[in-house]
Amino acid sequence: xxxxxxxxxxxxxxxxxxxxxxxxxxxxxxxxxxxxxxxxxxxxxxxxxxxxxxxxxxxxxxxxxxxxxxxxxxxxxxxxxxxxxxxxxxxxxxxxxxxxxxxxxxxxxxxxxxxxxxxxxxxxxxxxxxxxxxxxxxxxxxxxxxxxxxxxxxxxxxxxxxxxxxxxxxxxxxxxxxxxxxxxxxxxxxxxxxxxxxxxxxxxxxxxxxxxxxxxxxxxxxxxxxxxxxxxxxxxxxxxxxxxxxxxxxxxxxxxxxxxxxxxxxxxxxxxxxxxxxxxxxxxxxxxxxxxxxxxxxxxxxxxxxxxxxxxxxxxxxxxxxxxxxxxxxxxxxxxxxxxxxxxxxxxxxxxxxxxxxxxxxxxxxxxxxxxxxxxxxxxxxxxxxxxxxxxxxxxxxxxxxxxxxxxxxxxxxxx
Amino acid sequence: xxxxxxxxxxxxxxxxxxxxxxxxxxxxxxxxxxxxxxxxxxxxxxxxxxxxxxxxxxxxxxxxxxxxxxxxxxxxxxxxxxxxxxxxxxxxxxxxxxxxxxxxxxxxxxxxxxxxxxxxxxxxxxxxxxxxxxxxxxxxxxxxxxxxxxxxxxxxxxxxxxxxxxxxxxxxxxxxxxxxxxxxxxxxxxxxxxxxxxxxxxxxxxxxxxxxxxxxxxxxxxxxxxxxxxxxxxxxxxxxxxxxxxxxxxxxxxxxxxxxxxxxxxxxxxxxxxxxxxxxxxxxxxxxxxxxxxxxxxxxxxxxxxxxxxxxxxxxxxxxxxxxxxxxxxxxxxxxxxxxxxxxxxxxxxxxxxxxxxxxxxxxxxxxxxxxxxxxxxxxxxxxxxxxxxxxxxxxxxxxxxxxxxxxxxxxxxxx
Numbered sequence: 001x002x003x004x005x006x007x008x009x010x011x012x013x014x015x016x017x018x019x020x021x022x023x024x025x026x027x028x029x030x031x032x033x034x035x036x037x038x039x040x041x042x043x044x045x046x047x048x049x050x051x052x053x054x055x056x057x058x059x060x061x062x063x064x065x066x067x068x069x070x071x072x073x074x075x076x077x078x079x080x081x082x083x084x085x086x087x088x089x090x091x092x093x094x095x096x097x098x099x100x101x102x103x104x105x106x107x108x109x110x111x112x113x114x115x116x117x118x119x120x121x122x123x124x125x126x127x128x129x130x131x132x133x134x135x136x137x138x139x140x141x142x143x144x145x146x147x148x149x150x151x152x153x154x155x156x157x158x159x160x161x162x163x164x165x166x167x168x169x170x171x172x173x174x175x176x177x178x179x180x181x182x183x184x185x186x187x188x189x190x191x192x193x194x195x196x197x198x199x200x201x202x203x204x205x206x207x208x209x210x211x212x213x214x215x216x217x218x219x220x221x222x223x224x225x226x227x228x229x230x231x232x233x234x235x236x237x238x239x240x241x242x243x244x245x246x247x248x249x250x251x252x253x254x255x256x257x258x259x260x261x262x263x264x265x266x267x268x269x270x271x272x273x274x275x276x277x278x279x280x281x282x283x284x285x286x287x288x289x290x291x292x293x294x295x296x297x298x299x300x301x302x303x304x305x306x307x308x309x310x311x312x313x314x315x316x317x318x319x320x321x322x323x324x325x326x327x328x329x330x331x332x333x334x335x336x337x338x339x340x341x342x343x344x345x346x347x348x349x350x351x352x353x354x355x356x357x358x359x360x361x362x363x364x365x366x367x368x369x370x371x372x373x374x375x376x377x378x379x380x381x382x383x384x385x386x387x388x389x390x391x392x393x394x395x396x397x398x399x400x401x402x403x404x405x406x407x408x409x410x411x412x413x414x415x416x
Numbered sequence: 417x418x419x420x421x422x423x424x425x426x427x428x429x430x431x432x433x434x435x436x437x438x439x440x441x442x443x444x445x446x447x448x449x450x451x452x453x454x455x456x457x458x459x460x461x462x463x464x465x466x467x468x469x470x471x472x473x474x475x476x477x478x479x480x481x482x483x484x485x486x487x488x489x490x491x492x493x494x495x496x497x498x499x500x501x502x503x504x505x506x507x508x509x510x511x512x513x514x515x516x517x518x519x520x521x522x523x524x525x526x527x528x529x530x531x532x533x534x535x536x537x538x539x540x541x542x543x544x545x546x547x548x549x550x551x552x553x554x555x556x557x558x559x560x561x562x563x564x565x566x567x568x569x570x571x572x573x574x575x576x577x578x579x580x581x582x583x584x585x586x587x588x589x590x591x592x593x594x595x596x597x598x599x600x601x602x603x604x605x606x607x608x609x610x611x612x613x614x615x616x617x618x619x620x621x622x623x624x625x626x627x628x629x630x631x632x633x634x635x636x637x638x639x640x641x642x643x644x645x646x647x648x649x650x651x652x653x654x655x656x657x658x659x660x661x662x663x664x665x666x667x668x669x670x671x672x673x674x675x676x677x678x679x680x681x682x683x684x685x686x687x688x689x690x691x692x693x694x695x696x697x698x699x700x701x702x703x704x705x706x707x708x709x710x711x712x713x714x715x716x717x718x719x720x721x722x723x724x725x726x727x728x729x730x731x732x733x734x735x736x737x738x739x740x741x742x743x744x745x746x747x748x749x750x751x752x753x754x755x756x757x758x759x760x761x762x763x764x765x766x767x768x769x770x771x772x773x774x775x776x777x778x779x780x781x782x783x784x785x786x787x788x789x790x791x792x793x794x795x796x797x798x799x800x801x802x803x804x805x806x807x808x809x810x811x812x813x814x815x816x817x818x819x820x821x822x823x824x825x826x827x828x829x830x831x832x
Contacts, residue, residue: 108788374522
């Protein structure tokens with residue numbers, strides 16, 4: 001877990017404010033849930049592997065007998081009643097089940113908040129990290145996907161991922177994957193296992209996928225290779241299949257993807273990727289993944305998960321969502337040059353009275369200028385460099401004789 | 417702990433954005449620390465009673481022997497390596513000790529973040545709540561207090577606590593309290609205990625304070641009452657004591673308070689309150705408390721705590737800070753009427769194509785209008801009411817024949 005120093009924190013808040021603004025314009029409503037959820041709910045099987053990575057919060061009233069019991073059973077989760085959330089989807093499902101009556105029939109949610117996973121620390125992976133999720137609950141039709149993808153494309157634009165720096169959004173549907181697995185001659189019982197292998201293509205290539213499937217007894221290289229190579233080569237050029245649809249293509253799902261593609265503002269970003277899988281077991285229809293041509297990892301993803309919310313309610317509730325990888329985005333976004341604005345540092349001599357300094361500072365702030373104070377040291381150069389890197393591109397020296405901000409000689413740091 | 421629905425969340429973000437902006441203008445830099453700190457650090461004696469209220473996070477690799485050991489010792493904190501922070505002061509001290517070399521000699525920090533306390537749930541008390549702290553580390557002089565109080569007064573102004581709705585900031589100094597306790601004839605060994613009693617005056621009155629001090633053997637009603645009543649009656653009228661200073665007044669501390677009063681922008685808010693104590697043991701000089709004339713509780717407070725940061729560094733580091741009670745402020749702030757702006761809801765018939773809806777929505781958003789979609793139900797009145805309360809003051813019906821946003825008839829809800 002990380003501390004964020006002023007420059008990092010300013011960068012994060014800048015990116016967050018853009019994301020918040022765009023999602024809001026697109027009619028999404030931000031909500032917030034507590035960082036902890038009931039331990040039972042976090043371990044209800046909706047979080048996949050992430051459940052094992054959750055941080056458990058101990059009960060506050062533990063008795064010696066309970067400790068003895070846990071020691072006997074070896075199950076230390078008995079001692080926890082709460083846990084830090086590992087994603088924003090489980091809390092959203094719980095939130096929706098609790099507040100459904102207060103929400104509109106179609107609820108467009110934004111959540112921007114930290115989650116925690118006890119992963120082995122490694123470069124680029126953090127144990128506390130921010131997720132930005134948008135979800136639409138209550139809409140069965142493709143309108144949900146259209147709104148989600150349009151808002152996501154607009155957010156990526158606003159963050160500067162446009163033109164030569166544009167991201168693509170890969171899109172597929174679980175129904176298409178099911179038909180592909182059928183066409184490959186893989187039995188229904190091995191569907192999930194086959195998907196896990198197909199999902200590895202970006203790491204091990206088509207050849208590796210075929211090898212693994214053959215090892216699993218799910219076919220021969222001769223039957224598997226042609227179709228899997230065909231799917232892989234389609235990426236980026238898969239929107240023209242209706243004229244002579246291949247056998248492996250689920251036409252209902254494909255036509256829905258075409259509708260989505262046609263309706264999404266900035267549809268050029270959308271790439272049909274029939275070999276896209278996405279890991280989570282709860283997806284039931286469309287799936288998406290945000291990719292940047294220059295990056296080996298995705299910047300987010302999502303899909304339709306119609307079965308999940310209903311598990312908390314006992315009724316079917318359609319839902320679809322996209323999660324943006326905030327930590328990755330924030331590293332890539334270029335900050336505008338003048339984020340510090342006209343900020344000024346008042347560098348004052350030791351004999352200047354606090355009253356005088358306070359008055360000068362207030363005078364500048366009243367004109368809309370972010371202002372800080374710094375006592376003048378022997379080595380002014382080092383101080384000015386530090387002030388510039390802290391977001392104060394301008395400065396003025398303050399001596400005991402200066403009575404008003406009009407008397408200040410404000411200069412650019414670097415042009416002293 | 418609470419969920420925040422869209423209206424609440426929008427209100428909170430609105431208030432946060434004002435607080436962030438004003439503190440930033442005043443030269444404070446926002447930082448962020450992880451929500452968990454090492455368990456040992458949270459229980460190092462700097463958190464007062466709050467340490468007992470902290471939520472403990474269990475180690476992830478607990479062995480049966482460790483559970484048995486904890487069962488034997490009865491100390492279940494042995495099983496925790498982390499804990500949720502109960503304030504922002506302990507994390508700030510740890511942050512400063514870790515990053516001192518990267519920070520300016522005088523560091524003005526803002527922290528706006530949740531903290532957790534396992535309090536018995538009661539009205540107006542939450543187990544997760546947001547604190548807004550500003551702190552100045554590295555400044556020994558009154559300039560720190562002046563900058564803190566000026567920024568706080570400006571924030572209160574910006575939040576609408578001005579004019580007839582203004583807050584006052586009560587101010588005192590621990591040195592003045594020490595002299596008062598001396599003057600009351602209370603022995604030095606009973607200083608802390610006497611302060612705890614004097615601090616109760618707002619709840620039990622001067623009479624109650626005197627009764628408790630007498631019960632503690634710290635004086636008689638005849639010796640205690642006149643001075644304590646005199647101090648109490650000074651509140652609001654204590655800035656004219658220099659001409660004939662009373663025996664109980666520590667003059668050095670009082671002169672510093674006068675300097676602060678004179679230099680703080682909007683100094684009319686500052687009230688000298690010689691009977692103000694503030695609970696935490698770590699205060700060493702000035703203390704402040706934000707009060708609203710119409711409210712029985714404070715909206716924040718703080719003071720100088722020169723000894724504390726140094727405990728993590730082994731050297732003396734001067735520090736002073738103010739914490740705003742965000743949860744209380746957010747309930748009191750009046751939102752501007754047009755926070756929803758020109759937002760529009762497009763209420764569409766079931767036969768309107770997704771493509772058409774997406775195009776209309778994008779067209780409106782491109783003109784800067786926050787836009788949402790809602791399928792037209794039988795009971796339009798209920799839907800429109802719900803949309804208005806969700807922040808969409810305007811709407812338009814969309815039928816299958818409408819091809820461009822120019823053809824929409826946008827009306828105010830309520831004026832249909």
